[in-house]
Each structure stands twice: as structure tokens, then as C-alpha cells.
Amino acid sequence: MSRTVQIVFDAAEPAKVGDFWASALGYVRESPPEGFDTWPQALEAFGVPEALWDSADAVVDPDGSGPRLFIQKVPEGKTVKNRVHLDIRVSARGDDREVADAAVLAEAERLESIGASRVEWREGMGSRWLVMQDVEGNEFCVT
Numbered sequence: 001m002s003r004t005v006q007i008v009f010d011a012a013e014p015a016k017v018g019d020f021w022a023s024a025l026g027y028v029r030e031s032p033p034e035g036f037d038t039w040p041q042a043l044e045a046f047g048v049p050e051a052l053w054d055s056a057d058a059v060v061d062p063d064g065s066g067p068r069l070f071i072q073k074v075p076e077g078k079t080v081k082n083r084v085h086l087d088i089r090v091s092a093r094g095d096d097r098e099v100a101d102a103a104v105l106a107e108a109e110r111l112e113s114i115g116a117s118r119v120e121w122r123e124g125m126g127s128r129w130l131v132m133q134d135v136e137g138n139e140f141c142v143t
Contacts, residue, residue: 005067007086010078011136014071018057020135021069023114024088030058030068078137087129087141097128104130104142111142 011017022028036042043053055073060066090107091100108118108130115135122129122141129143 007067007069007084009069009071009138010074011071012073012077013054013136014057014073015054017071017134017136017138018059018069020115021071022059024111024116024134025059025061025066025069027059027066027069028062030060082139085138085140087143089143091143100128100143104128107142108132 009017009021018029032039032042036045040053044050057071059069059071061068088107088111091103095103108116111132112118116132119131119133119139122131127143129141131139131141133139
């Protein structure tokens with residue numbers, strides 16, 4: 001049996017979170033269904049009230065190899081640490097620490113330019129990573 005994986009984020013502003021992760025991962029906004037030029041056209045045809053058009057967003061890997069990220073609007077804000085998070089790997093296992101840290105710091109600077117913030121460096125089991133937060137405070141790691 002074949003399976004696919006979709007990762008779901010809760011958010012106050014789905015499009016803002018979608019924009020961040022599309023930029024962070026080199027993803028693109030998911031195209032509207034076949035037969036529609038825009039999402040508003042599709043949503044209107046599906047009978048979705050206009051007041052709900054900003055309730056979700058989705059970004060996808062343009063190569064089709066990575067998981068779809070679906071971002072859904074929720075009324076409550078984030079209050080505790082994520083139980084699941086993404087890791088963005090920019091260094092290779094076996095890189096010496098100086099090379100790996102330089103790659104991580106370069107990526108951190110790029111991610112900060114699109115709205116991320118640094119939290120702290122962590123180490124364990126022979127690895128080192130930088131914990132960051134996306135535009136709504138969801139933690140992720142750069143390693």
C-alpha cells in the first residue's frame with residue numbers, strides 16, 4: 001500500500017506561515033484544482049463562504065519529493081513547545097564543527113531575513129543544532 005505524508009501547522013495567519021515555509025524550503029504555493037485559474041474561483045465554485053477563504057493554505061515541493069505542508073487557521077495562539085517540528089539540514093554528517101556551524105549560521109541569517117528568530121544552540125549525541133522559531137513562534141531546528 002502506498003502512503004504519502006502531509007505535515008499540518010495550526011496558525012493565526014495561514015498565508016503568512018505558508019509564505020515563510022515556502023521561502024524556507026524552496027516550496028511553492030499549491031496550485032488551484034484543475035479547471036480553475038485561482039483559488040478564489042475554486043473556493044467560490046465549491047460554495048466556501050468568502051469569510052473563510054483565509055482559513056487555510058498549502059505549500060508543496062515543486063519537485064514533488066517533499067511532503068505537502070498544510071496550514072490551518074485556529075482561534076487559539078501557540079502556548080507551549082511543539083510536539084513535532086521540522087529540521088532543516090544544511091550541513092553533512094561528518095563535517096567538522098567549524099564547517100557545519102558556518103553552514104547553519106548562514107542558513108539562520110537567511111531564515112531571519114524572512115521572519116524567523118533564533119532561540120538557542122543545542123547539542124546531543126554527537127550533533128549540534130540551532131533551534132529557531134518561524135513567523136508564529138513554531139520551533140524548528142537548523143543543523
